[in-house]
Amino acid sequence: MANPRSPGTESSAPLRVSGGVFTLSILHLESNNPQQLAQRIAEEHQRHPAAADFHRHAPVVLDLSAIPEEAPLALSAILEVLRAANWFPVGLRNAAPGHQALAQDLHLPILRGQDRNAAPQPETPPPTQPVPASPGGLIIDHPIRGGQRSYARGGDLVCLAAVNAGAEIMADGNIHVYGPLRGRALAGVNGQDTARIFCVSLEAELVSVAGLYRTLEPGYPLWGKAAQIYSRDEQLHITALNL
Amino acid sequence: MAKIIVITSGKGGVGKTTTSAAFASGLALRGYRTVVIDFDVGLRNLDLIMGCERRVVYDLINVIQGEAKLQQALIKDKRCENLYVLPTSQTRDKDALTTAGVTAVMDELRKEFDYIVCDSPAGIESGALMALYHADEAIVVTNPEVSSVRDSDRILGILAARSRRAEQGEEPVKEHLLLTRYSPKRVEDGEMLSLEDVKELLRTPLLGVIPESEVILQASNQGIPAIHMENSDVAEAYKDVVARFLGEERPLRFIQPVKVGFFKRLFGG
Ligand SMILES: Nc1ncnc2c1ncn2[C@@H]1O[C@H](COP(=O)(O)OP(=O)(O)OP(=O)(O)O)[C@@H](O)[C@H]1O
Numbered sequence: 475m476a477n478p479r480s481p482g483t484e485s486s487a488p489l490r491v492s493g494g495v496f497t498l499s500i501l502h503l504e505s506n507n508p509q510q511l512a513q514r515i516a517e518e519h520q521r522h523p524a525a526a527d528f529h530r531h532a533p534v535v536l537d538l539s540a541i542p543e544e545a546p547l548a549l550s551a552i553l554e555v556l557r558a559a560n561w562f563p564v565g566l567r568n569a570a571p572g573h574q575a576l577a578q579d580l581h582l583p584i585l586r587g588q589d590r591n592a593a594p595q596p597e598t599p600p601p602t603q604p605v606p607a608s609p610g611g612l613i614i615d616h617p618i619r620g621g622q623r624s625y626a627r628g629g630d631l632v633c634l635a636a637v638n639a640g641a642e643i644m645a646d647g648n649i650h651v652y653g654p655l656r657g658r659a660l661a662g663v664n665g666q667d668t669a670r671i672f673c674v675s676l677e678a679e680l681v682s683v684a685g686l687y688r689t690l691e692p693g694y695p696l697w698g699k700a701a702q703i704y705s706r707d708e709q710l711h712i713t714a715l716n717l
Numbered sequence: 718m719a720k721i722i723v724i725t726s727g728k729g730g731v732g733k734t735t736t737s738a739a740f741a742s743g744l745a746l747r748g749y750r751t752v753v754i755d756f757d758v759g760l761r762n763l764d765l766i767m768g769c770e771r772r773v774v775y776d777l778i779n780v781i782q783g784e785a786k787l788q789q790a791l792i793k794d795k796r797c798e799n800l801y802v803l804p805t806s807q808t809r810d811k812d813a814l815t816t817a818g819v820t821a822v823m824d825e826l827r828k829e830f831d832y833i834v835c836d837s838p839a840g841i842e843s844g845a846l847m848a849l850y851h852a853d854e855a856i857v858v859t860n861p862e863v864s865s866v867r868d869s870d871r872i873l874g875i876l877a878a879r880s881r882r883a884e885q886g887e888e889p890v891k892e893h894l895l896l897t898r899y900s901p902k903r904v905e906d907g908e909m910l911s912l913e914d915v916k917e918l919l920r921t922p923l924l925g926v927i928p929e930s931e932v933i934l935q936a937s938n939q940g941i942p943a944i945h946m947e948n949s950d951v952a953e954a955y956k957d958v959v960a961r962f963l964g965e966e967r968p969l970r971f972i973q974p975v976k977v978g979f980f981k982r983l984f985g986g
């Protein structure tokens with residue numbers, strides 16, 4: 475047959491289109507200058523090398539609230555900058571009508587927030603929605619070795635074995651480690667500051683919640699103890715878990 | 718069906734080649750048709766340790782590049798009936814090892830042998846990846862020190878991610894930990910990690926412990942695999958390793974410091 479069809483597929487059957495809800499990163503564009511954006515990303519990634527990893531191949535929505543309506547916008551240059559930094563721009567929001575037309579030329583969808591106010595809005599980060607544990611959740615039942623990395627995108631990460639020195643585990647949600655935690659653990663990497671890390675033996679090289687981080691050394695009071703790590707008032711807290 | 722076993726470590730100089738020679742000899746002594754392959758292109762140590770360096774005419778690279786037949790490159794061991802050595806080249810570049818070439822050699826060897834033992838180079842670059850790619854089982858050679866343990870951990874991660882078994886979603890490579898150059902005295906003095914420390918850090922089933930011994934140096938200078946050094950701790954320890962690998966139970970030996978007798982202490986050893 476010249477045009478093979480999988481069995482059971484009727485040519486008259488409708489296309490399957492269904493709804494889905496996704497968690498996406500939003501980048502708030504500060505200016506219309508692509509070079510400045512490139513420099514800002516480079517600085518950020520230098521300051522937080524881990525951030526470069528979180529953003530690698532992450533879909534991102536550009537928020538244009540801060541770009542005045544009359545400002546010229548080299549949108550394709552900006553997209554180039556993002557792609558060069560390994561981000562995947564997937565849409566625009568809060569774009570002025572002129573800028574929306576540019577996006578359409580580039581086949582870039584306009585997402586929620588199309589009715590932008592005439593004046594640029596003050597910076598209002600969207601409330602982070604709680605990340606459902608199951609869809610992006612990841613359960614790992616073997617040790618995570620030095621040099622290995624696991625990322626639970628959009629959910630919680632549960633590790634039932636050791637996370638060894640030099641390993642890195644990341645989750646958009648919470649992290650649970652039921653073996654010794656000796657590597658680096660980063661929860662809430664998409665900015666969810668209610669995420670927490672729970673571990674039965676805290677021996678980590680680094681812990682981080684929503685970008686706040688600290689390094690640890692043997693001799694730390696809770697070293698080798700069951701602990702939880704969370705963020706409150708822009709501060710990272712580490713407390714004993716009394717199991 | 719042949720089993721492919723890689724002897725690997727990440728870190729250099731921990732005893733991979735010593736172990737490859739002893740372990741392959743031990744399997745052959747047990748009656749298994751065994752071949753041991755040197756993947757350390759450019760260094761060529763295995764043939765020295767096996768004492769067959771003067772009989773090397775063709776090597777693995779010649780076979781891969783179609784300059785020789787596999788039969789021409791295989792060297793029959795002079796001590797064990799069932800053992801062959803496939804040496805590597807000292808003059809060629811590492812890049813001479815190609816994935817397709819190694820695969821073809823492995824496929825051919827699988828038909829002839831029960832066990833194929835691959836002596837990996839140090840590091841985590843292409844040579845080491847080639848050596849572990851086809852493995853069914855891995856013996857991770859570790860010394861009781863932090864840097865060696867770290868590198869072993871790294872190589873265990875690579876085995877789990879980049880071996881053929883991992884890539885094809887088959888059952889994972891079976892991992893064994895072999896602690897070598899173990900000096901119970903220095904462990905007691907707190908200069909080295911203990912067996913317990915290493916087990917706790919790596920969490921990989923222990924295949925054995927080989928003590929630090931000057932017999933190894935004598936053996937390698939004479940080109941005799943250590944397992945043939947009669948009445949030595951290391952030979953006994955390697956025999957235990959082979960037995961355990963074959964599924965036999967053997968208690969761990971040579972992990973306690975040797976008690977020096979009163980007279981020996983008084984008059985010196
Ligand atoms: N149990 C032991 N006791 C004492 N010395 C040992 C022992 N095992 C190995 N050695 C010594 O350690 C050195 C390195 O051994 P070997 O060549 O087997 O290591 P390797 O891991 O193959 O090294 P490379 O990474 O360079 O290939 C040699 O000098 C060897 O004699």
Ligand SMILES: [Mg+2]
Nearest residue numbers: 733734757762
């Ligand atoms: Mg070697």
